[in-house]
Amino acid sequence: MFRGAFCIFIIDMKVLSAQQIREADAYTITHEPISSVLLMERAAAECAGWMVHTFGEAPPPFYVFCGMGNNGGDGLVIARLLRDQGYNVHAYMVHHSATASPDNLANQPYVQDVQSIYSPADFPLMEATGVVVDAIFGTGLSRPVEGWVASILHKINDGYGRHTIVSIDMPSGLMADSVTGHAACVHANYTLSFQFYKLAFLLPENAARVGETVILPIGLHPDFINNVETKYHVVDPRIVKTIYQPRDPFAHKGTYGHALLVAGSYGKMGAAVLAARACLRAGAGLLTVHVPQRGYEILQTAVPEAMCETEDQPTAFSAHFHEPFKHHQAPGYATIGVGPGLGTAAATARALEKLMELYHKPMVLDADALNMISEYPFLLQKLPKDSILTPHPKEFERLFGPKEDQFERLELLSAKAVELQVYILLKGRFSAMACPDGAVYFNPTGNPGMATAGSGDVLTGILTGLLSQGYTPKAALLLGAWLHGLAGDLAADDISEESLIAEDIINYLGQAYLELRK
Numbered sequence: 001m002f003r004g005a006f007c008i009f010i011i012d013m014k015v016l017s018a019q020q021i022r023e024a025d026a027y028t029i030t031h032e033p034i035s036s037v038l039l040m041e042r043a044a045a046e047c048a049g050w051m052v053h054t055f056g057e058a059p060p061p062f063y064v065f066c067g068m069g070n071n072g073g074d075g076l077v078i079a080r081l082l083r084d085q086g087y088n089v090h091a092y093m094v095h096h097s098a099t100a101s102p103d104n105l106a107n108q109p110y111v112q113d114v115q116s117i118y119s120p121a122d123f124p125l126m127e128a129t130g131v132v133v134d135a136i137f138g139t140g141l142s143r144p145v146e147g148w149v150a151s152i153l154h155k156i157n158d159g160y161g162r163h164t165i166v167s168i169d170m171p172s173g174l175m176a177d178s179v180t181g182h183a184a185c186v187h188a189n190y191t192l193s194f195q196f197y198k199l200a201f202l203l204p205e206n207a208a209r210v211g212e213t214v215i216l217p218i219g220l221h222p223d224f225i226n227n228v229e230t231k232y233h234v235v236d237p238r239i240v241k242t243i244y245q246p247r248d249p250f251a252h253k254g255t256y257g258h259a260l261l262v263a264g265s266y267g268k269m270g271a272a273v274l275a276a277r278a279c280l281r282a283g284a285g286l287l288t289v290h291v292p293q294r295g296y297e298i299l300q301t302a303v304p305e306a307m308c309e310t311e312d313q314p315t316a317f318s319a320h321f322h323e324p325f326k327h328h329q330a331p332g333y334a335t336i337g338v339g340p341g342l343g344t345a346a347a348t349a350r351a352l353e354k355l356m357e358l359y360h361k362p363m364v365l366d367a368d369a370l371n372m373i374s375e376y377p378f379l380l381q382k383l384p385k386d387s388i389l390t391p392h393p394k395e396f397e398r399l400f401g402p403k404e405d406q407f408e409r410l411e412l413l414s415a416k417a418v419e420l421q422v423y424i425l426l427k428g429r430f431s432a433m434a435c436p437d438g439a440v441y442f443n444p445t446g447n448p449g450m451a452t453a454g455s456g457d458v459l460t461g462i463l464t465g466l467l468s469q470g471y472t473p474k475a476a477l478l479l480g481a482w483l484h485g486l487a488g489d490l491a492a493d494d495i496s497e498e499s500l501i502a503e504d505i506i507n508y509l510g511q512a513y514l515e516l517r518k
């Protein structure tokens, strides 16, 4: 018996634009109410607290570079608070504008010995080690940083590796919602971002600038956050714990669905094996794997828990599918995952087309299934509604065309999910998952060790296994991407990122599930 879709209320972490953050700020000041200078104090106190907690054991000298807006105001307050705690703090004011913001001005009298910087010649000599606090520009940056101020940012970057660079709210020079390109920008080790991720942090081209993101709550008003409409979201533990459904004590294997995986071809049976193992470890009740005739023994030996089927009339040693999948059975499956190691033979593409004509529940399409769709774009119109597509950037480009930068790619991702009424997961450091309503969720789990052969096959298996159990496509997608990344993180903690192989992600999936129970 196939369990019905879970009814889930999904909460999430919104990604606000710079303009929306300003509105959140203004709303909080009016409705909490709190003065803007006290809100600055609260934000800066969070930063100073984080620094004491992180660097407090062997206090380094702190070099705090302040701008003339409110980001610089934060810097001034941080300098004061750290000095109050007895730390050795050097403070600087980078005079990039003629006037300072009112809250910056209000804080200036309380910080003594602030050295002014008017040109690169004023840049200080710093000790070999220390913490550089970058509070020059935040969300108020309105254009690329140029001229002597750009030189100051470059000089800060010259210390990267010797100094720990902590950017307040944003690395100075980074545009929050648009392309920074090659413009000058601080390269931070840590970015202490107030309350929200900024979209720029989630783009691969900015990874080296942002470093590790730490989100610090500063008490912006919950009414505003709940009501503000955003397209972009970051998945967090609260969301996945809400989605996750512990097992029913009265369950039997039929409760968790019968999944079909269509995968493997000559030389690529490993992809089928990995997807099958991942599907079972994700919790599918029953699994049938459809492989070419010559992959039969491999699959049966490597994954004894799965059932295996081949073509009705197998061609001897057939390397690809020449027969349609078992069409008469297809509708009975809870879901179907298609693509890992499948090959792109014309006969296989025809079989895929027939499968999509026959099967109307959401399926998972990856790898060669996507490559065949790129080759025969009319297949896009035959995708079952709410299916999940999981392209890596090259597959995405083959499917939907090239884009100049990730901002444009995300727009296209969202538009295609709406147009085709499917879910599309664009793989990357923060995999971006677009929904049929246009919303885009970023998954924060995972590490570079997962950039390894077969990692995508494992994700296909996990998603198929979750759909099979009755999770809705959206729930399966958000939970599956999270679990996949978390299993990779747990594996890397034990065996290193370098040694991590796809099988390890499967082996740590159980521990990732246990984390959800904590």
Ligand SMILES: NC(=O)C1=CN([C@@H]2O[C@H](COP(=O)(O)OP(=O)(O)OC[C@H]3O[C@@H](n4cnc5c(N)ncnc54)[C@H](O)[C@@H]3O)[C@@H](O)[C@H]2O)[C@@H](O)CC1
Pocket (backbone or CB within 6 Å): 021, 022, 024, 025, 039, 040, 043, 067, 068, 069, 070, 071, 072, 073, 074, 096, 097, 099, 101, 136, 137, 138, 139, 140, 141, 142, 143, 144, 145, 146, 149, 168, 169, 170, 194, 218, 220
């Ligand atoms: N929005 C919020 O919720 C809060 C914001 N706070 C801080 O306020 C910051 C935003 O402050 P502001 O709006 O004052 O903006 P910023 O402090 O980021 O910068 C604005 C200043 O930079 C100048 N500027 C912009 N682009 C420039 C360029 N390319 N070259 C030279 N000068 C340039 C502007 O003329 C202005 O003087 C946030 O990043 C955060 O650090 C916190 O103090 C408290 C809460």
Ligand SMILES: [K+]
Pocket (backbone or CB within 6 Å): 071, 134, 135, 136, 137, 138, 167, 168, 169, 170, 171, 172
């Ligand atoms: K900054």
